[in-house]
Amino acid sequence: MAKYVGARQKRVEDPRLITGNARYLEDVQLPGMLHAAVLRSPYAHARIDSIDTSAASRLPGVVAVFTGQDFADLNPLPCAWQAGGVTNNANTPRVLEIDKVTHTGMGIAVVVAEDRYAAEDALAHIEVAYSVLPTVVDAKKATEAGAPQLHENAPDNICMTWECGDQDGTDRALGASDVVIREHLTNQRLIPTAMEPRGAIGSYDPGTEEYTVWMTSQAPHVMRLLMTAFVMGIPETKMRCLSPQVGGAFGSKIFLYPEYPMVAVLAQKLGRPVKWTESRQENYIATTHGRDHQTDFEVGALRDGTITALKVTTYANLGGTLSTIAPGIPTSLYGSMLSGTYKIPHLHCQVYGVYTNTAMVDAYRGAGRPEATFVIERAVDLVARELNLDPAEVRRKNFIQPEDFPYEPASNLLNGLAYDSGEYEKALERALEQVGYREFRQEQQEARQQGRYLGIGLSSYVEICGVAPSKWVGLPGEGWGAGLWESANVRVHLTGKTVVTTGSQSHGQGLETTMAQVVADELGIPIEDIEVKHSDTMSTPFGYGTYGSRSAAVGTIALYNSVQRIKEKARKLGAHMLEASEEDVVYQDGNVFVKGSPEQAKTIQEIAGAAAVAYDLPAGMEPFLDDTAYYDPPNCTYPFGTHICIVEVDTDTGRVEIKRYLSVDDCGPVINPLIADGQVQGGITQGIAQALYEFAAYDDSGQLLTASMMDYAIPKAEHLPHFENSHTVTPSPVNPMGIKGIGEAGTIASAPAVVNAVVDALSPFGIRDINMPLTPQAVWRAIQEAGR
């Protein structure tokens, strides 16, 4: 009997977060700790001719100043996920750059001082001679003749040219279509903006030659591997990595950044711990950005709305150098989902990964899937528009049907994996019914008579979660070169109190609650008896961390499997204690008893005690209830749903007001509806923000114009509607709990719903597309130009 799973269990993390007792990186104070500040290039493209640190070194409080030369023996950071099957002309940052910078904000020197003020003061006294070079910030322009060249090994600034699907078949199908619609889409550059900026603390023990690095990371085990084996050339066993409380990430804290090995090496050089934390401005110019695609697509359809083919060409801006998994995002995680929820028989996608003089671009909540969903959901609406069909009807006509699963899309990227399960039409119908679709169309007509412009937008998405199967990601040539399985350890201590450790990492998801809910129900113990621990390489089994909505569908399944083995051992021991035959006893709700005699039970607490005391165990049984599981799923999971947005556009100013926002998501069984709602609402918020507010603007010289929260429009409560969230439940056949994942769904679904709604509102003007973000100016201008 599930008591906790499915309940709106309050988060066990929240009391410490709300009362200010959570220990973030900035709260970690080590004896004798020094403070580092990084000198960052003000130029987007320049040669470094000379650096003079002598004046800065002499300032009071300054302990040492280092430049890139001091770290020349370290390797550049690795790019761990390259685009599969093609050559990647990889260029990655160094701990500090030595000769050249390719975007503003690259570190070129570091001051270490007794306090942060002294370190910051000294930055202004470092003399750097730069030879400023011409810049290019636009990915498409960067590939054109005459563009400034960023890297010798990347002609025309192209890191990689990658494709998927069937080009000839797609061209033929387009040729045979009744209509072919072409459109250009911008998926603008975004800044992830976690509430807590990044930081790291390094310390070194000269006796054991061991490093300890605290960092704001989503994946401490991976960070340790990359820092030691790839950058520093030391055994990974000589480093311990910890993430204390991490205040949000949205993907931006998956990656290895230069400052992390830097603080480790500084601590070793100086014999004292060294802390570096970034300011918000550094966060905006030197932490990764997300998205930044320019896409041209052609979609073919028959008169009845049947989609025949989709052809996509995308220029993906990767920034000045490659971040840790940058090339994997606009390729594997993008191309694989371009078919969306639809049976598209022919599909081809070509992607150019391009260097420009901008901050590195890597995974940002959704990572590739929001970009893919935006293309297909805009394309479906354009088909409906062109053929004068209802957009809901075109979706229905093309949906992959429940009996089609497992369904492998024509992008043919999943190495034999396929969409697991789905009832796409059910989610759509529920959303349409809840919103009152037909009634809205009537209201829309009446409003137009009064000069008011209302619009409705649909987005029927599917995404890929639980990015883990080593069969896919570990495939040689796929570019990762590693599996992404996940781990868990469960220990039931002598009193029955239980400690769970996971290779996943919680930075806002509430894993300490949801994982405890699963263990509590499975073991049949109170949730208060469970501690979930994570984010310390010394005390957790090796794992790959949290991203890609994988900690429920992968990390929690590892835990689930581990608990099953614990239960089986407890059952056997319980049988022994009851002097009954193993075959006759069952484990139920924390008790082991002979079938039919629950009153004569041994509790899990009694059994745990017996396992720990161990004077009377069955022959061959090891003491203690302790199990470690490594879970490598056979497939990814594929959550889906339909989101609907209703907007009103003020045609005088171009301002868009969201009147209603409704979501029907299907992530399989929900562990904690409270947390799932939070994930969906936060995700929708970020998608709405992309559609209407956020954009990272660079000028032509590579200066970030939106380098503070005064200019970069993070959404605020006043920008958002009341969310109407609900679920359908279609279990995944992939894992024993049927879980699919919910962390990114909101972000993936929402931007196209909003854009489709605005375009629908403005259809009387003949407007069929406006590029994101739909700022008031962009919308107003589209109306002006349509009127001409």
Place this chain on the structure above:
Amino acid sequence: MYPEAFSYHAPSTVEEALALLERHGDDAKLLAGGHSLLPAMKLRLSGPTHIIDMKHLRGSLDYIRDEGDDVAIGALTTHRSLERSELLRGKLPVLAETAGCIGDMQVRNLGTLGGSVAHADPAGDLPAAVLALDAVLVAQGSGGTRTIAAGEFFHGFFETALEAGEILIELRIPTLAAGSGSSYQKFFHPASGYAVCGAAAVITPDASGNVASCRVALTGVSEGAYRATAVEEALVGKPFSEELAAAAAEHAADGIEPLEDYFADATYRGHLAKTFVKRALLTAWERSG
């Protein structure tokens, strides 16, 4: 986020503050609410070596007083006090309305009228209201006090008629003629909350429904807040109508080169100026009588 080192002073009288200003000259900055100064210091865009904190002057410069023909407001009166003042809501409602549009509650609880006006941010809200209300600003220097008409006060980007060594201590605002209506209409920047365009209007009708007098001022559009006199001239003496307001609003940016940035170019800002002046006029008229 780590400012340069500075010396901190907290004088208890205006005279002490003036003496500190005289001693430290350009190296000194007055600190009122601090919402513009402190971020600039943290970003190291501003590095005063002396901070003169006005907090002990609140006792003498934080007031809203009915003085008959005028309302006198101390320079250290917070936005929140303006927003909540029953006196202002009754007599100068547009000032309360404008103050209520500034930032968020935390900002309004600390930010001050004098600080905002003396800082003269081109996108600040209060300068528009101060112009539309034809306020008189009182500055104190070592030689005593002098008054400056609002129309003479704003000189473009963060520039005012205040001279070095002067402190803005009070605003005196003439009570509106009976039957006047007023309004502040603002287009909020989605990131900063500042005015991409803000329009303040005060209209007084005569007995026959004509516009007897009218003042219109804009912020966010140009290098500093300004009176849109061409709009005013197009209205005065004429029977008010929506068409008249629209036609008059077309002059909102006459002679102005609108600011341009990544969020709003000059054409769009010029259009917003007209749109928001029209909205301010219609609302002010609706509230008149």
